[in-house]
Amino acid sequence: MGVVAAVAVLSVPSFAQIGGAQGPIAIAGARLIDGTGAPPIDDSVVVVEGDRIRNAGPRARVQIPRGATVVEATGKFLLPGLVDAHCHINQPPEDMKRYWVAQLRWGVTTMRSAGNDKPETVPLFRQTRDRVFLAPRAYTAGQGFNVSGPYPGAPTFKPKTPDEARANVQNLKSQHVDFLKIWMTNPMFPPDVISAIVDEAKKQDIPVISHVTDVKSLRQLADQGVTDFLHTPTDVPVTPELIAYAKSRKLSFAPTLANIESRWFYYEHPEILNMPMLQDALYPRGRQMLADAARKAETLGAADLAQRKARLRDVYPFIKAMSEAGVRIVTGTDCGAEASQITPFGHATHRELQMYAEAGMPPLTAIRAATLDAARVITRSEDPDYGAIRVGKAADLLLLDADPIADINNTIKINRVMRAGTWVP
Numbered sequence: 001m002g003v004v005a006a007v008a009v010l011s012v013p014s015f016a017q018i019g020g021a022q023g024p025i026a027i028a029g030a031r032l033i034d035g036t037g038a039p040p041i042d043d044s045v046v047v048v049e050g051d052r053i054r055n056a057g058p059r060a061r062v063q064i065p066r067g068a069t070v071v072e073a074t075g076k077f078l079l080p081g082l083v084d085a086h087c088h089i090n091q092p093p094e095d096m097k098r099y100w101v102a103q104l105r106w107g108v109t110t111m112r113s114a115g116n117d118k119p120e121t122v123p124l125f126r127q128t129r130d131r132v133f134l135a136p137r138a139y140t141a142g143q144g145f146n147v148s149g150p151y152p153g154a155p156t157f158k159p160k161t162p163d164e165a166r167a168n169v170q171n172l173k174s175q176h177v178d179f180l181k182i183w184m185t186n187p188m189f190p191p192d193v194i195s196a197i198v199d200e201a202k203k204q205d206i207p208v209i210s211h212v213t214d215v216k217s218l219r220q221l222a223d224q225g226v227t228d229f230l231h232t233p234t235d236v237p238v239t240p241e242l243i244a245y246a247k248s249r250k251l252s253f254a255p256t257l258a259n260i261e262s263r264w265f266y267y268e269h270p271e272i273l274n275m276p277m278l279q280d281a282l283y284p285r286g287r288q289m290l291a292d293a294a295r296k297a298e299t300l301g302a303a304d305l306a307q308r309k310a311r312l313r314d315v316y317p318f319i320k321a322m323s324e325a326g327v328r329i330v331t332g333t334d335c336g337a338e339a340s341q342i343t344p345f346g347h348a349t350h351r352e353l354q355m356y357a358e359a360g361m362p363p364l365t366a367i368r369a370a371t372l373d374a375a376r377v378i379t380r381s382e383d384p385d386y387g388a389i390r391v392g393k394a395a396d397l398l399l400l401d402a403d404p405i406a407d408i409n410n411t412i413k414i415n416r417v418m419r420a421g422t423w424v425p
C-alpha cells in the first residue's frame with residue numbers, strides 16, 4: 001500500500017504501475033443503473049475481465065467466474081463512468097495529466113476538450129485512449145476557431161478569408177485532432193468563412209462542434225449539417241418550432257450550466273469546496289479565487305445574484321422540453337475553462353447532471369444524458385464502446401455509496417471508480 005501511495009503522489013501512475021486485475025473482477029450486490037435509462041437492477045453482478053464488461057445482470061442470471069476477485073457491493077449503486085462533452089485543459093502536459101487524474105477520481109471517465117489546445121498537446125489525448133497513462137478517455141478539438149478569444153492569448157485560429165479558413169482546417173487535420181470547434185460569439189466570423197470551415201471539415205472528415213447562444217447562429221450551422229452544439233440558444237424562449245427543427249436535424253446540446261453556476265455555487269457550498277478532491281480539480285488561480293473572502297462576500301452580497309440564478313434557471317424549460325421531445329441533451333460543463341478558472345474538473349459534471357434533474361428530467365434520463373447519450377454524441381454512434389454497463393463494453397464504472405435515484409445529489413457519494421478495468425487509486 002505504501003508503495004502505491006508514494007507512486008500516486010510523486011507522478012501520474014501508468015496502468016502497469018497500478019497493476020491490472022490478475023483475473024476477473026465480480027462486483028456483486030449493487031443496484032445496477034446501466035446508463036441506458038432502463039430500470040435499475042437490484043442485487044446485480046457485473047463481471048469485468050481485462051478492460052471489458054464480460055457479463056452484467058441480476059445475480060440469479062450472472063455466474064461469478066472461478067477465481068474472480070469478488071467486490072462486495074451490497075447497498076451500493078453501480079453506474080457507468082460519467083462523460084463530459086465540454087471541457088478545456090490548456091495546461092502544461094504534466095499538469096494536464098494531474099488534472100485528468102483528478103477528474104477521473106470524480107468518476108468522469110471520458111472528457112472532450114473543446115478548443116484552445118496547443119498542437120504539442122494533441123498527441124497526449126490519443127495516449128489517454130491508448131492508456132499510456134492513467135486518465136479519462138480524452139478527445140480534443142485542437143485550437144478551434146474564435147475571432148477574438150475566448151480569452152486573451154488563446155491559441156485559436158482567426159481566419160480572415162475562406163482560403164485561410166480551409167488552410168487552418170487542413171492544419172488541424174495534420175495535427176490529427178478529433179473534432180473541430182467553432183465559437184459563434186461576438187465578433188462573428190463572416191458567413192463565407194464559417195461555410196468554408198464547415199465545408200473543409202466535411203472534406204477532411206473532422207466532426208464539427210460549436211458554441212452557440214443564439215437561434216440565428218444555430219440555424220446557420222445546422223443548415224450546413226452541424227449537429228453537435230455546446231451551450232443553448234438563450235436569445236429567445238424555446239418554441240415548438242425550434243424543438244421540431246432540432247428534432248428533424250438530430251441536433252444535440254450540451255447546455256453547460258455548471259460553468260455559470262460555479263460563479264457562486266462553491267462559495268455557497270464550503271463543505272464541497274473544502275474537499276481535497278475538489279481542490280485538486282481546480283487550477284491554482286481558481287483555488288485562490290475561491291479562497292478569497294472578499295471576493296466571496298462580494299459575490300454572495302451582489303444585488304443581482306438572485307437575478308443571475310433566475311437567468312440560469314431560464315434554461316431549464318429548454319432542457320426539459322428538448323429532452324421530452326427526444327432531442328439529446330448531454331453533459332458538458334466548460335470544466336477547466338481558462339476564462340472561468342472556478343469550474344472544476346469532475347464535480348462540475350455532477351452539478352450539470354444534477355441540474356438536469358432540477359430542470360425536470362427524470363433521474364434515470366439525467367444519468368443517461370451523462371453517460372450513454374454523451375458517449376453517443378461524442379462517437380457519432382448509437383452503440384458506442386462506452387457509456388453503458390452492457391456486455392462487451394469498456395469497463396468504465398462509478399460505484400456510489402448512496403442512491404442517485406432517491407436524490408440526484410448522491411452522485412458525488414463516490415465509493416470507487418474503475419477506468420478500463422482498473423480501479424483508480
Ligand SMILES: [Zn+2]
Pocket residue numbers: 086087088114334337
Ligand atoms: Zn467551452
